[in-house]
Amino acid sequence: MAMTQFRARALLLTPAGLWYAALLLLPLAVVLIFSFGERSAIGGYAPGFTLEQYANLPARFAAFRNTMTLAPLGTVASLLIAYPLAYFLAVRVSPKWKTMLLVLVIVPFWTSILIRSYAWIFLLGGKGIPALLAQIGLDDVRLLNTPFAVLVGIVYGYLPLMVFPIYVALEKLDKRLLEAAADLGTPPWRAFLQITLPLSMPGVLTGSMLVFILLMGEFLIPAILGGGKVFFVGNALVDLFLQSRNWAFGSAVAVALVVIMLITVALYTRAVKRFGASRDDVGLM
Amino acid sequence: MKNDTKPISRKAFMEELRRYEKGSVTRRHFLGVTGLGTAMAVMGGAMPGLLPTRARAQEIGDRVVLATWPNYHDPANFDAFTDATGAYTQVNVFGSNEEMLAKIQAGGSGWDVFVPTNYAVPTYVEAGLIEPLDLSKIPNYDPAAFDSRFADAGTIDGVVYGVPKNWGTTGIAFNSDKTGGVVDSWKTFFDGARDQFDGRAMVHDYQLTTIGNALVYHGFSFNSVDPAELAQAEKLLIDVKPHLYAISSDYQPAMRNGDAWLTMCWTGDGKQMNSDMPEIGFALGKEGGEIWSDFYAIPKGAPHKEAAYALINFLLDPQVNARESLAHGYPVADSRTNALLPEELLNDPILYPAAEALAPLEFGAAVTLTDPNRAELMARFKSA
Amino acid sequence: MLDGYADAGNTMTQDHDMTQSPTDTRQTVAEFVGATKRFGEVLAADRIDLRIRRGEFLSFLGPSGCGKTTALRMLAGFESPTEGEVLIDGREVGGMPAYRRPVNMVFQHYALFPHMTVAENVGYGLRQRRPRLPKHEIADRVIRALATVRLDDFAQRRIWELSGGQQQRVALARAIINEPKILLLDEPMAALDAKLRGEMQRELLDLQRSLGITFVLVTHDQEEALSMSDRICIMGHGRIIQVGTPQDLYDRPRSRYVADFVGKANIVEGQIAARHSGWAQAALGNGVHVLVQDEPDDTRTHVDIAIRPEALSLVRRSDPTPAATAALPAMVTHRTFLGDHTEYLLTAEGIGTLQVNAPRAAERVAGGHDVGAYVHVLWPEQTGLVLAADS
Known part of the structure; x- marks a missing residue:
């Protein structure tokens, strides 16, 4: 009986297990093996076993530092813009308009991030916002190819990923809890801090996690809006694999990035457990 | 300077956008980093309807895969090649020699022809990733007509691995x-x-x-x-x-x-x-x-080798090569081709x-x- | 409408306590004065006039959509009246937000804060006080409130660890800890099973008596209203239909609506033959005359008469008819034994269907009646009631 059950379960899990192995574990194993190898003389990978690549990680310290600065900053900036938007959509907008406004939030997502980032080149470039600022007397403001431009691109590009989890959390929020708070003497703004905000934390955490993890691997936006001067780990990886073809070192950098991501996810899971008020509210990824 | 402080008008924006598209899409770096070129090539290959089939196809196969730089060809020439041979040219666009090398090193590129720059050729030879060329299959290549300054890098230890495409600075x-x-x-x-x-x-x-x-x-x-x-x-x-x-x-x-x-x-x-x-x-x-010079070459293990020779030979035809040069604006080292180009182009101080x-x-x-x-x-x- | 209560043309909305002075806040804790609430086209509350007495247990009773919840929400401050006034302690509170009102509510599904412990939920209202209360005072009062609802050991539990009944007590403690002028209860038992409901009803009553707080309950459950309330306010279509004590409403429903809603009633047509100081001689459909209660100023000749099933009794046709009792010939169509009584459905000639509830004690003595038996339904004088016309 137990054996049959075991077999049935094994059988049912096989397809998922194979997918998991083929698409996640195998590539990860390859990257791990490469990271202990060497760069061949003409570039690429040469087998070997050395910790040299890991010892060399400090050579990409600046890339990690930039990433670990702009990723949290971008996440927080996205959150600050996404939360009021999600709140507005979930709580304030009449159901009549809700669907349309939600679609409007998604629509930009159907366009390549590449195209959307390019649009920002116009807005931030010399004939865009700086030209408008010049008209009110602020001359020679440079926005494009700065960390600020990268931040703008990041916030813009990742906004829907932040808006939706928060929207869902706020949408699920029982409006009677706010009535209860008001009934117990809480003015609306305080009710927001005491009830709405804590109960939307699973959404906030999920959104932040999605944005943060993706930001850590980001390379396109810094390349386009940072003018190549803002260098993320993602850019370091692109260069290591496609330009200098130092696959062994690239793999070591990738492994380091994955480790940082795993640590972040672990911290996130703990945070969710703390904020997860009721069991069915916990928004695990 | 005078226009710098004025916001861009709608009309100006559209002009700018068109220029922009023109400018940016030609950029090697851009396409290379984004992989857009590869994506387009893959899509083209995935739609068999786009591939013409001809009676003559069996002679050299129905397609030839070319890895090259952005805006480096006259598309009309590819159409003419298809008309002449029945083989469709599938174009993969790359950003740098390094990236092209990375792709070939990774294996399974599926390319038939690629266009390494002079300094990349020795590395391909050293790594055994490039095919020695059988010049008898490229009758349009006349070494005597080419400025050796731009042709020599294709030959290593007396073996010809690449025939010159264009040069520049x-x-x-x-x-x-x-x-x-x-x-x-x-x-x-x-x-x-x-x-x-x-x-x-x-x-x-x-x-x-x-x-x-x-x-x-x-x-x-x-x-x-x-x-x-x-x-x-x-x-x-x-x-x-x-x-x-x-x-x-x-x-x-x-x-x-x-x-x-x-x-x-x-x-x-x-x-x-x-x-x-x-x-x-x-x-x-x-x-x-x-100063640099690009070459047509064939990678080891090219799946459509006959078609590769046919394409290289076709593109080195002086008539065809002249049309190429007019389209992309890079000089050619072939005196037969230059003889067909307009005077003002040959006198252009940027090109020459x-x-x-x-x-x-x-x-x-x-x-x-x-x-x-x-x-x-x-x-x-x-x-x- | 000047004095706020008597809508002279509509006796049904009239309160029984018109003798009170309108400003006597010693006796009146809250008051609706012509309070009307419209949601777009929908008239959710229609000219509600009502005084809530200090310390009483008042229930709003009615089916869903009758306006009882709207009335409660106007009191809580979640809705403000479109027209008319709501007063608490003599002060007009129409524009006062909920968080400023000295009332607290026990919500239908409790609306407990899921991210707080039981103690945090209960102490929530006290923590909102400005100036702030000392922490130890809040802690003490939380302990006392939890003791009041017998949840002493549950202070640190999470809400989702509690049963429905326990959650309800937390909701209760969370409200009463604030010592509200009025405790509002919105269908508080709806989510409980029948057994637990009875238990909670008794506890709620005990609590109300010991605290002396005015309770206003909204319910659609007539038994709940009858068993707990000092007074019941029956509502329908956004309006107050009748206000009175449970006995009042049961014994003297003024309309078919109330008679139907409170308890079970037989309603039969009658032709008034004679009237005399609150009594009327009415001829039923089969020609039999009964003496029933009537409003003194009633002038209608064709009326509906209500009589409770337990007021009627059955005898065999051959049995003698007692004095001051009308005997209606009928045939038993259904018989349902219900333990303490037997419920009979009969077809009475010229009248229609009648229900008669026979107490078990009487059946033991006189024996029951089989389906198909021809019997007499006995209608004692002065037990029926002429109903006012439904509006």
């Missing part, structure tokens, strides 16, 4: 309205970038030219891998970095809209910008810089600089492609 494009005159030295380029052109200069996102030109600034060889010389180049680059507008090989858009005033620039881009905006000029660095301007230029050396120190220097520069 890497110089300086400058907006004379802003710079107040010609910029024709790397000294003016790098010193000006930190002074009168603060925030207006662009360097390539490419180790060969960016490091090479910084070396030339100091009077060293463009190809140096000497640690002491590289250290000086690095110091210059890191010193200049905060003053740069961008580190990008996608420089046409910024040059065209006036945000950038001067940039490292390849011949064809210089010609394109100069044609549209005469105030943008192109000059070679007095101290030196890069005076001999004394060319004299100090250097061909890129194979060692720069594989030298790990130059790669690391570039990474330090970009992340500084």
Whole structure:
């Protein structure tokens, strides 16, 4: 009986297990093996076993530092813009308009991030916002190819990923809890801090996690809006694999990035457990 | 200068956008980094309806896969090739020799023809990734008609691995309205970038030219891998970095809209910008810089080798090659082809600089492609 | 409408306590004065006039959509009247937000804060006081409130660890800890099973008596209203239909609506033959005359008469008819034994269907009646009631 059950379960899990192995574990194993190898003389990978690549990680310290600065900053900036938007959509907008406004939030997502980032080149470039600022007397403001431009691109590009989890959390929020708070003497703004905000934390955490993890691997936006001067780990990886073809070192950098991501996810899971008020509210990824 | 403080009008925006599209889509770096070129090629290959089938197809196969640089061909020539042979040309576009090499090294590229630059050829030979060419299958290649300066790099130890496609230079494009005159030295380029052109200069996102030109600034060889010389180049680059507008090989858009005033620039881009905006000029660095030559070659294990020979031979036909040159604006080293080109193109100082301007230029050396120190220097520069 | 209560043309909305002075806040804790609430086209509350007495247990009873919840929400401050006034302690509170009102509510599904412990939920209202109360005072009062609802050991539990009944007590403690002027209860038992409901009802009553707080309950459950309330306010279509004590409403429903809603009633048609000071001689459909209660100023000749099933009794046709009782010939169509009584459905000639509840004690003595038996339904004089016309 137990054996049959075991077999049935094994059988049912096989397809998922194979997918998991083929698409996640195998590539990860390859990257791990490469990271202990060497760069061949003409570039690429040469087998070997050395910790040299890991010892060399400090050579990409600046890339990690930039990433670990702009990723949290971008996440927080996205959150600050996404939360009021999600709140507005979930709580304030009449159901009549809700669907349309939600679609409007998604629509930009159907366009390549590449195209959307390019649009920002116009807005931030010399004939865009700086030209408008010049008209009110602020001359020679440079926005494009700065960390600020990268931040703008990041916030813009990742906004829907932040808006939706928060929207869902706020949408699920029982409006009677706010009535209860008001009934117990809480003015609306305080009710927001005491009830709405804590109960939307699973959404906030999920959104932040999605944005943060993706930001850590980001390379396109810094390349386009940072003018190549803002260098993320993602850019370091692109260069290591496609330009200098130092696959062994690239793999070591990738492994380091994955480790940082795993640590972040672990911290996130703990945070969710703390904020997860009721069991069915916990928004695990 | 006068228009700088006015916001862009709608009409101007659309013009800008069109220029932009034109400029950006031709950029190697852009397509390379984004993988858009590959995506388009894959899509083309995935739709069999797009592939013409002809009776003659069985002779050389129904397709040939070409890995090349962006906007480096006249599409009409591919159509003519299909009409002539029944084989469809599937084009994969790449951003750099390094990237092309990475792809071939990774294996299974599926390419039949590719276009390595002179300094990359020895590496392909060394790694056994390139096929020696059977010249009997390329009757249109007449070594006597080609300027050996641009043809020699295709031959290693007497074996021909590549036949010349085009050549060009890497110089300086400058907006004379802003710079107040010609910029024709790397000294003016790098010193000006930190002074009168603060925030207006662009360097390539490419180790060969960016490091090479910084070396030339100091009077060293463009190809140096000497640690002491590289250290000086690095110091210059890191010193200049905060003053740069961008580190990008996608420089046409910024040059065209006036945000950038001067940039490292390849011949064809210089010609394109100069044609549209005469105030943008192109000059070679007095101290030196890069001269280069691209080759048609066949990678080891090409799946449609016969078709590859047929395509190379077809593209080297002087009539066809002349149409190519007219389309992309890069000079050809084939005297038969040049005989067919209009006089004003042959006299264009951007395409064909005076001999004394060319004299100090250097061909890129194979060692720069594989030298790990130059790669690391570039990474330090970009992340500084 | 000037004095706020008597809508002279509509006796049904009239309160029984019109003798009170309108400003006597010693006796009146809250008051609706012509309070009307419209949601777009929908008239959710229609000219509600009602005084809530200090310390009483008042229930709003009615089916869903009758306006009882709207009335409660106007009191809580979640809705403000479109027209008319709501007063608490003599002060007009129409524009006062909920968080300023000295009333607290036990919500239908409790609306407990899921991210707080039981103690945090209960102490929530006290923590909102400005100036702030000392922490130890809040802690003490939380302990006392939890003791009041017998949840002493549950202070640190999470809400989702509690049963429905326990959650309800937390909701109760969370409200009463604030010592509200009025405790509002919105269908508080709806989510509980029948057994637990009875238990909670008794506890709620005990609590109300010991605290002396005015309770206002909204319910659609007539038994709940009857068993707990000092007074019941029956609502329908946004209006107050009748207000009175449970006995009042049961014994003297003024309309078919109330008679139907409170308890079970037989309603039969009658033709008034004679009237005399609150009594009427009415001829039923079969020609039999009964003496029933009537409003003194009623002038209708064709009326509905209500009589409770337990007021009627059955005898065999051959049995003698007692004095001051009308005997209606009928045939038993259904018989349902219900333990303490047996429920009979009969077809009475010229009248229609009648229900008669016979107590078990009487059945034991006289024996029951089989389906198909021809019997007499006995209608004692002065037990029926002429109903006012439904509006």
